[in-house]
Amino acid sequence: MNFIVFDLEATCWEGRPPSKIQETIEIGAVRLNAYGEVEGSFNKFIRPILNPRLSHFCRELTTIDQAYIDRARAFPEVIEQFQDWAEIFDEDYLLCSWGNFDRKMLVQDCKLHGLEFDWVEQHINLKSQYQELKRLRKPRGLKSAVNSEGFEFTGTHHRGIDDAENLAKIFAKYLDVWQY
Numbered sequence: 001m002n003f004i005v006f007d008l009e010a011t012c013w014e015g016r017p018p019s020k021i022q023e024t025i026e027i028g029a030v031r032l033n034a035y036g037e038v039e040g041s042f043n044k045f046i047r048p049i050l051n052p053r054l055s056h057f058c059r060e061l062t063t064i065d066q067a068y069i070d071r072a073r074a075f076p077e078v079i080e081q082f083q084d085w086a087e088i089f090d091e092d093y094l095l096c097s098w099g100n101f102d103r104k105m106l107v108q109d110c111k112l113h114g115l116e117f118d119w120v121e122q123h124i125n126l127k128s129q130y131q132e133l134k135r136l137r138k139p140r141g142l143k144s145a146v147n148s149e150g151f152e153f154t155g156t157h158h159r160g161i162d163d164a165e166n167l168a169k170i171f172a173k174y175l176d177v178w179q180y
Helices: 056-062 066-071 075-086 101-112 126-133 142-148 160-173
Strands: 002-010 024-032 038-047 093-097 123-125
Touching (some): 002 101, 024 101, 038 066, 038 160, 093 101, 123 126
Parallel strands (some): 093 123
Antiparallel strands (some): 002 024, 024 038
16 A cells, blocks of 8 residues: 655635636655655646746745746646656555645646546545544644644645655554544
8 A cells, every 4th residue: 555645735825816726836745655654755846727827925835936837847747747656556545635625626636637536536634534533623734733743844834745744754653543
């Protein structure tokens, strides 16, 4: 079983204008084996097609520079690379993210580009399971959860690969507890 712990960053705007549709701009992932050992990582930027210019708010939040996005490949090419890296069609796998946003974005982007998305359904929401596990009244943010577990949050928050690497620490700690 491959556990694919991943995080997406998406186009965003302050106040979230209703006329704007978010698109993935970065995918970061860590692949863990059945023993919780890291076997590899994946990090790619993605060029959005609906709103290719990042808002000031988005650049500030994610620290992603417009030049990275301008040089990035389109979603269909990057998602194919991701699927190959994650061995989606060759091995048993489980996609794991902090919340449902990342799963919903993958489905939305696949639909936008006319791609199959049934492979995304092999997914668990670690945020809701963590809330139940810790008997929290409210869900906890990733950075807060990492720190409360005694880990140091490394890298930059709201960067796909850094968030995925930090989430992998929590995932591995509770490897035998997650429900899937």
